[in-house]
Structures are given as structure tokens and as C-alpha cells.
Amino acid sequence: MASGRAYSGSMLDFAAQYAAFQRRDPAWDGIVFVAVKTTGVYCRPVCRARTPLARNVAFYGSAASAERAGFRPCLRCRPEAAPFCPAWKGTRTTVERALVLIEQGALDRGHVDALAERLGVGARHLSRLFAEHLDASPLQVALSLRVQRAKRLIDGSDLPIDLVAKRAGFSSTRRMSAAFARLYGRPPSAMRNSRSANPR
Structure with missing residues (x-):
């Protein structure tokens, strides 16, 4: 681990x-x-x-x-x-604004430099803020959000896996499958096949 x-x-x-x-x-x-x-x-x-x-x-x-x-x-x-209500909410508006933009897909195709520029800060400073408050980088947060979006779509719809990947913000089905394999140890299709089984 x-x-x-x-x-x-x-x-x-x-x-x-x-x-x-x-x-x-x-x-x-x-x-x-x-x-x-x-x-x-x-x-x-x-x-x-x-x-x-x-x-x-x-x-x-x-x-x-x-x-x-x-x-x-x-x-x-x-x-x-989980509801989004981190303990520091309201005290770090730059990070909060960044998270809103990431949730909207700012890093699905774009880069941290462009996100930081939209926020009026440097990329290194933004990364430091994320490390301080979330113990993760902006890209790690973006990947986590993409996986979460995909998981919700898999659980709550019958969309084809390639369309799930697109709607979740992945650049390809292959990248989504790789992310699921790293995190869950199985591909997205297996998550859908087992969603009615024992959830733990």
C-alpha cells in the first residue's frame, strides 16, 4: 500500500x-x-x-x-x-473556487497551469494550497472526481461503458479502465455486473 x-x-x-x-x-x-x-x-x-x-x-x-x-x-x-463540506470551507476561497472548476471539468482536458491562471495564482502556489488542505494535487483530485462520476453513472444508469467514460470526463475508455483497475482492482464492466451483489 x-x-x-x-x-x-x-x-x-x-x-x-x-x-x-x-x-x-x-x-x-x-x-x-x-x-x-x-x-x-x-x-x-x-x-x-x-x-x-x-x-x-x-x-x-x-x-x-x-x-x-x-x-x-x-x-x-x-x-x-459524501456531501462536500470540508472543515476549512470558507477559509480558503482559492481552493474552493478551484474545486468548483475541477468539478466542472477544468482538468479533464486542460492543465493545472491554465486552471491556476483562471484563479489568478501560480500553478505552484495552487498545488501548495491543495497539498496543505487536501493532501493531494489538483490532478489527483480531478482523477478522483472523474472516477466518482463514472461510478455514479455505472451504478445509476445503463449507459454503455464508452459513453460513461466520455460523460465522466475521461479522454478514453482505456484510461477509465486503468483508473478503475488501480483503485478497485477490477474494470468498470465488472463493477456494473456486481452492483446487485453484496456491496462490500
């Missing part, structure tokens, strides 16, 4: 996060993502799965950060459906 830096913002200590996870507190949904070291899966704090021991848990500030650390999304609680 790849190494990654677990989330440890000054406002959020491990004990508080774990306590919120134990009680499945919806107020923390989207603020942190819970990674389980023994399963290699990351979840929303409201996940109904059995609560793991504290020593087997790590917390991350974004889905992209958890994925960069080598964890795959839970197929039960669907982290891609």
Missing part, C-alpha cells in the same frame, strides 16, 4: 474523529474520510459497517488523499456521495 499522510488538521484530533466515527455522526460526513488499514478500504464516517479498532483506522481530509495512500472506496457507504 502506498504511503500517505493521514489528516491531522489542528481543529480535528484523532480521538474526536474516532468518537464521531463510533457514533456515526452525520456532522462529520464530508469533513473526514475513514481508512481501515486491515481492509484497505476508506469510508464515510456514517458508514454502517462494523466499527474497526482505533489502531486500525486513519483519517484523511479528502477522498483523493485516501486514494493516494492506497485505499479504495467502500462500496457500501459510497464516499463519492
Whole structure:
């Protein structure tokens, strides 16, 4: 499993996060993502799965950060459906504006330099802000969002896989398949074939 830096913002200590996870507190949904070291899966704090021991848990500030650390999304609680309400929202408007543009597809075909120029900052500065607040680069966040879009389309529609790739923002079906293989260990078609089976 790849190494990654677990989330440890000054406002959020491990004990508080774990306590919120134990009680499945919806107020923390989207603020942190819970990674389980023994399963290699990351979840929303409201996940109904059995609560793991504290020593087997790590917390991350974004889905992209958890994925960069080598964890795959839970197929039960669907982290891609978590509301977007990071703990720092409202205090870093540049990152927030960047995320809106990335969600709209700014990095599906474009480059970080062009995104940074639209925001009135340098590309290196934008990358530093992402590292500080999301522990992931803009490109990693964009890839995570593309996979999440594709997963929602696979789960909620019968669109052909090539059309899913296009609508999710991938440049090709091959690139989408490679992203799914890295993250889920199986191709998008297998995700669709198993969506009615046991989700965990």
C-alpha cells in the first residue's frame, strides 16, 4: 500500500474523529474520510459497517488523499456521495473556487497551469494550497472526481461503458479502465455486473 499522510488538521484530533466515527455522526460526513488499514478500504464516517479498532483506522481530509495512500472506496457507504463540506470551507476561497472548476471539468482536458491562471495564482502556489488542505494535487483530485462520476453513472444508469467514460470526463475508455483497475482492482464492466451483489 502506498504511503500517505493521514489528516491531522489542528481543529480535528484523532480521538474526536474516532468518537464521531463510533457514533456515526452525520456532522462529520464530508469533513473526514475513514481508512481501515486491515481492509484497505476508506469510508464515510456514517458508514454502517462494523466499527474497526482505533489502531486500525486513519483519517484523511479528502477522498483523493485516501486514494493516494492506497485505499479504495467502500462500496457500501459510497464516499463519492459524501456531501462536500470540508472543515476549512470558507477559509480558503482559492481552493474552493478551484474545486468548483475541477468539478466542472477544468482538468479533464486542460492543465493545472491554465486552471491556476483562471484563479489568478501560480500553478505552484495552487498545488501548495491543495497539498496543505487536501493532501493531494489538483490532478489527483480531478482523477478522483472523474472516477466518482463514472461510478455514479455505472451504478445509476445503463449507459454503455464508452459513453460513461466520455460523460465522466475521461479522454478514453482505456484510461477509465486503468483508473478503475488501480483503485478497485477490477474494470468498470465488472463493477456494473456486481452492483446487485453484496456491496462490500
